[in-house]
Amino acid sequence: MSSEYERPERDDDATACAYTSYDNDEDVEYDEKESVDGEVPATGRGAEGVERRVWQALYEVEDPEMPISIVDLGLIYGVSVEDGVAAVDMTLTYTGCPARDMLINEVKQSVSAVEGVDTAEIAVVWSPGWTVDMVTEQGKESLREFGLSV
Amino acid sequence: MAAADDATFASTDDLDETEQEAVQDLLFRLADDELVLAERYTEWQVRAPTLESDISMANIAQDELGHARLWYEVLKDFGHDETDLIWERDADDFRHSTLVEQPFAEGDWADAIVRAYLYDVAEDIQLHALENSTFEPIRDRVGKVLGEEDYHLEYATNWLERLAADDEGRENVQDAVDRLYPYALTLFEPTDEEVEATIVERGLRGEDLVELRDTWHDRVSDFLESIGIEVPGLDLPDQYDVHISPDELPEHLGRDGDHTDHWESLLDEMTEAYDELGRDYATHIMDDDE
Numbered sequence: 001m002s003s004e005y006e007r008p009e010r011d012d013d014a015t016a017c018a019y020t021s022y023d024n025d026e027d028v029e030y031d032e033k034e035s036v037d038g039e040v041p042a043t044g045r046g047a048e049g050v051e052r053r054v055w056q057a058l059y060e061v062e063d064p065e066m067p068i069s070i071v072d073l074g075l076i077y078g079v080s081v082e083d084g085v086a087a088v089d090m091t092l093t094y095t096g097c098p099a100r101d102m103l104i105n106e107v108k109q110s111v112s113a114v115e116g117v118d119t120a121e122i123a124v125v126w127s128p129g130w131t132v133d134m135v136t137e138q139g140k141e142s143l144r145e146f147g148l149s150v
Numbered sequence: 151m152a153a154a155d156d157a158t159f160a161s162t163d164d165l166d167e168t169e170q171e172a173v174q175d176l177l178f179r180l181a182d183d184e185l186v187l188a189e190r191y192t193e194w195q196v197r198a199p200t201l202e203s204d205i206s207m208a209n210i211a212q213d214e215l216g217h218a219r220l221w222y223e224v225l226k227d228f229g230h231d232e233t234d235l236i237w238e239r240d241a242d243d244f245r246h247s248t249l250v251e252q253p254f255a256e257g258d259w260a261d262a263i264v265r266a267y268l269y270d271v272a273e274d275i276q277l278h279a280l281e282n283s284t285f286e287p288i289r290d291r292v293g294k295v296l297g298e299e300d301y302h303l304e305y306a307t308n309w310l311e312r313l314a315a316d317d318e319g320r321e322n323v324q325d326a327v328d329r330l331y332p333y334a335l336t337l338f339e340p341t342d343e344e345v346e347a348t349i350v351e352r353g354l355r356g357e358d359l360v361e362l363r364d365t366w367h368d369r370v371s372d373f374l375e376s377i378g379i380e381v382p383g384l385d386l387p388d389q390y391d392v393h394i395s396p397d398e399l400p401e402h403l404g405r406d407g408d409h410t411d412h413w414e415s416l417l418d419e420m421t422e423a424y425d426e427l428g429r430d431y432a433t434h435i436m437d438d439d440e
Contacts, residue, residue, distance in 0.1 A: 095216030095295065096214075126291045127289075
């Protein structure tokens with residue numbers, strides 16, 4: 001069996017991956033993002049006023065493990081602001097997500113800091129369940145850049 | 151037995167007292183099974199037969215913990231908190247089946263795989279029976295959980311096929327099936343017959359435990375027999391009232407709070423750090439609310 005196996009050889013033209021940091025295109029605002037089909041996730045396209053600022057704040061929150069905004073990742077299912085109370089419905093990619101508390105806390109802090117928001121209420125929802133199809137086209141590009149095949 | 155009408159319950163506020171009891175009962179069954187099985191699985195971390203299986207078991211344990219959390223979260227809506235749900239709960243208040251608390255004999259990988267298989271088939275059947283639950287918070291969670299369960303079954307059947315491919319492995323699998331099958335039957339025992347009747351009457355679960363068990367038995371037997379493993383028949387008594395329990399049930403069912411001695415020592419182990427540190431509430435890395 002082992003005689004059949006050919007050990008892979010180094011390709012002389014190959015170079016090691018030089019990426020150590022991944023920059024998002026800073027000029028792109030959230031509302032230019034293409035949303036995926038269906039009601040969720042939401043991307044905040046067309047939001048105005050304080051809700052627009054909340055979306056912008058959410059767009060700046062990145063997944064703890066990959067250089068992608070949680071909005072592009074498709075985690076945000078809905079945002080509404082009423083009388084200074086911002087309600088955010090979000091999901092997680094995985095029920096056993098070890099970064100759960102950290103991510104929810106970061107969302108809460110980012111949204112609370114938005115001008116016009118007094119309190120932020122974050123609800124974690126599971127329906128419909130997140131799948132990789134919920135990542136926006138821009139998000140997929142970020143993930144490809146990171147080396148994932150999506 | 152369908153729901154009396156097409157009533158659905160959007161939240162705990164829509165439930166009367168009887169329904170509240172039934173929903174909590176259903177949730178405790180789901181959550182406690184997942185928590186305790188995950189706790190047992192972690193014993194295989196760094197001890198499984200290959201590096202890949204170490205990682206797989208650890209990952210499956212993490213999945214089951216995630217699912218336990220999803221169900222415990224709904225219980226929080228009934229006023230429970232993590233401290234009383236896990237860290238300060240008495241051993242005989244847990245409602246998991248005695249299948250998941252059984253210890254593994256040292257190095258008995260066949261036991262781990264057979265147990266995972268018997269459990270995962272039962273979980274799959276049960277989750278499908280919850281897809282149309284009249285209680286929304288349960289129904290809304292089922293899809294995500296099912297999506298994370300498929301590969302558990304794939305993993306278990308794949309290993310069973312390999313283990314059963316030679317005489318020694320097949321014997322180990324057969325021993326594990328003979329030993330674990332009665333315990334697996336406790337997965338389908340009611341925690342309380344009256345409460346169980348409410349679960350079905352109000353459509354909280356689409357099928358009763360006997361229907362789930364029949365489906366499970368057929369599916370498990372078909373597959374195990376196809377790889378040369380004998381599966382005990384399901385011997386049911388002639389007379390029954392509400393729920394039919396098979397004759398093969400073990401002495402301790404778990405569902406009724408009566409567990410084997412292994413549970414108390416496992417719970418002690420699980421809460422050892424909490425006890426050693428003299429805690430009286432569950433601490434979090436991040437505060438839920440500032």
